[in-house]
Amino acid sequence: MRYFSFNDFLFILAATQWTILLSLLAFALGGLLGGIIAVLRISRFAPVRLAAAGYIQLFQGTPLLMQLFLIYYGLSLFGLRLDAWTAVTIAYTIYAAAFLGDIWRGCIQAIPKEQWEASRALALPYLPQLFLVIMPQAVRIAIPPTVGFLVQLVKATAVASIIGFVELTRAGQLMTNATFQPMIVYPIVAGLYFALCWPLSVWSQYLEKKLRVENIIGRKLEKANEQA
Amino acid sequence: MTYVFQFGIVFDRFPQLIEGALLTIRLAALAMVFGLTVAVICAYLRTSGPKPVRALVAVYVEGIRNTPFLVQLYIIYFSLPALGIRFEANEAALVAMVISFGAYATEIVRAGVQSVPAGQIEVGLALGLKRLQIYRFIVLFPAIKAVFPALASQFILLLLGSSVVSAISANELTAIANTLQSTTFRAFEVYIVVTLMYLAIAVAFRGFFASVYWFVFVRGRER
Numbered sequence: 001m002r003y004f005s006f007n008d009f010l011f012i013l014a015a016t017q018w019t020i021l022l023s024l025l026a027f028a029l030g031g032l033l034g035g036i037i038a039v040l041r042i043s044r045f046a047p048v049r050l051a052a053a054g055y056i057q058l059f060q061g062t063p064l065l066m067q068l069f070l071i072y073y074g075l076s077l078f079g080l081r082l083d084a085w086t087a088v089t090i091a092y093t094i095y096a097a098a099f100l101g102d103i104w105r106g107c108i109q110a111i112p113k114e115q116w117e118a119s120r121a122l123a124l125p126y127l128p129q130l131f132l133v134i135m136p137q138a139v140r141i142a143i144p145p146t147v148g149f150l151v152q153l154v155k156a157t158a159v160a161s162i163i164g165f166v167e168l169t170r171a172g173q174l175m176t177n178a179t180f181q182p183m184i185v186y187p188i189v190a191g192l193y194f195a196l197c198w199p200l201s202v203w204s205q206y207l208e209k210k211l212r213v214e215n216i217i218g219r220k221l222e223k224a225n226e227q228a
Numbered sequence: 229m230t231y232v233f234q235f236g237i238v239f240d241r242f243p244q245l246i247e248g249a250l251l252t253i254r255l256a257a258l259a260m261v262f263g264l265t266v267a268v269i270c271a272y273l274r275t276s277g278p279k280p281v282r283a284l285v286a287v288y289v290e291g292i293r294n295t296p297f298l299v300q301l302y303i304i305y306f307s308l309p310a311l312g313i314r315f316e317a318n319e320a321a322l323v324a325m326v327i328s329f330g331a332y333a334t335e336i337v338r339a340g341v342q343s344v345p346a347g348q349i350e351v352g353l354a355l356g357l358k359r360l361q362i363y364r365f366i367v368l369f370p371a372i373k374a375v376f377p378a379l380a381s382q383f384i385l386l387l388l389g390s391s392v393v394s395a396i397s398a399n400e401l402t403a404i405a406n407t408l409q410s411t412t413f414r415a416f417e418v419y420i421v422v423t424l425m426y427l428a429i430a431v432a433f434r435g436f437f438a439s440v441y442w443f444v445f446v447r448g449r450e451r
Contacts, residue, residue: 061384061430063391065402066423073415077231151294158296162395169299176306183310186303190295197294 004181009188015171016192022167023154025089030096030153037101039130042108052101059098064159067091072163088160095156099149107142108134144208151197151204158193168192231416238417241408248404249425255322255400256387263329263386264379270330271337271371272363285334292331298392300324305396321393321400329386336378340371373445380437384430391426401425 041052059067071091075082082090111134119133161170172189176182238245274285292300304327305320315323344367352362372379394403405422409415 058427061388061427062423063388063402063426065391065394066419066426069419070416070423073409073419077416155294155296158298159392161298162392169296169302172299172302181310182302182306186299186307190299190303193295193299194291198290201290201294 002179004175004179004184008175008179008185012168012171012175012185012188012192015166015168016196018165018167019154019157019169019193020196022088022092022157022160022165023150026092026096026153026157027150029089029093031100033093033097034100034104037097038104038108041101041105044126056098056102056105059094060102064091064095064156065162067095068159068163084163084165088163088165092153092157092160096149096153099152100146103145103149104138104142107138107145110141111137140211144204144211147200147204147207151200154196154200155193233417234414235417235421237412237414238408238421241412244404244408245401245422245425248399248401249429251318251399252387252390252401252426253429255318255325255393255398256383256390258322259325259329259386259390260383262326263333266326266330267333267337268368270334271341272360274334274338275341276359276363289331289334292328293335297324297328297389298395300328301393301396317393317396317398318400320396321390321398324393325386325390328389329382332382332385333379336375336382337371339378340373340375341367343374344370376437376441376445380434380441383437384433387430387433388426 037052037055040048041056043049043052068088068091071094072082072087075087075090108130115133115137116129119129124133157167158169160167161173164170166174168189172185175185179185270285270288273281274289275282277285301320301324304324305315305317308315341363348366348370349362352366357365390400391402393400394406397403401422405418409418412418
């Protein structure tokens with residue numbers, strides 16, 4: 001048995017990069033897939049809409065751990081030999097896409113339908129309507145909940161440690177096994193997660209406050225008063 | 229290289245899986261009841277408590293909401309024994325779930341409390357009610373109503389998130405699945421069936437909450 005040293009702390013700190021990298025990969029790829037899901041979810045064709053809704057239901061209604069197990073064990077059955085990184089990235093992409101797709105669907109639908117009607121009246125076809133009129137407005141309201149989801153995603157990457165993927169939590173386990181000091185190691189691990197997540201949470205709340213409609217109107221009134 | 233699915237082997241052991249599922253449901257339901265109690269108290273303290281208490285509740289809520297559930301679980305199960313606080317795996321799982329759900333629910337209930345119009349609280353003050361009475365009789369019901377859907381989704385997250393307590397050998401649904409797959413070597417079949425069981429439980433609870441909402445908040449108000 002040995003004591004928990006500064007080098008052990010550095011080992012845990014270094015593992016944080018894998019947590020960050022996995023979160024960013026899942027966010028980028030999941031965002032891509034999630035964007036497609038969101039657009040399909042509001043499609044005019046019922047079967048497409050239902051398929052997207054089914055995807056969201058399925059992956060929001062089952063545990064992330066099960067999704068990890070199924071992809072980890074499942075794909076290898078079909079002759080696909082996946083290394084841990086690929087399997088975990090696929091699982092988290094699918095997971096993130098289900099949540100982001102649902103969040104963004106809500107943001108698109110929050111845009112008043114008059115916007116659709118007005119752009120329709122200007123004879124815009126569906127896709128330009130969606131991408132040139134609705135999306136630019138939806139993106140504004142989508143930013144705070146998206147940043148909020150990023151916090152959820154960073155925390156969710158801890159689950160990958162259960163299938164042996166080495167990131168922050170797994171590094172903590174390894175260190176506990178080496179030093180037998182869970183009382184020191186796990187609070188440090190929790191502290192590092194907090195250091196990653198808390199700024200994002202605060203930022204998300206700040207953005208939400210800033211973008212809240214009454215605040216925007218309030219700021220405009222203030223400006224008008226200043227000018228008067 | 230063709231894989232033959234054998235679901236029969238899983239269904240032979242279905243009673244075990246049902247037992248695991250019942251424990252999962254029991255854990256989640258207990259965590260919800262206790263967690264909601266924590267939340268109602270903390271939401272009150274967070275909005276109307278003395279300043280240091282307010283800060284303390286904020287630290288609890290932010291601390292839990294910005295760290296992974298799995299790490300909280302490890303702290304409770306592996307770290308606390310160093311301080312002489314020892315839990316069995318299932319107890320540790322429940323304690324972690326209560327603490328975690330309590331923090332998320334505090335934030336949700338607080339949002340509900342703040343959505344109650346100030347006029348209603350003033351009416352309570354005018355009637356000479358004490359602050360706790362106002363909270364209990366005027367604010368709480370509409371507050372919970374306003375955030376009921378958010379609480380319901382948070383419960384579903386709790387239910388699904390509970391599958392990670394298998395990591396400390398609590399014997400709920402996922403843990404049973406792990407045991408089954410290591411004895412039958414039918415990992416894919418086991419996990420497919422268990423995943424669908426989780427889905428069924430989640431869908432059933434969504435339906436349950438929708439009907440609770442209707443009976444308590446919609447029909448109850450008509451009378």
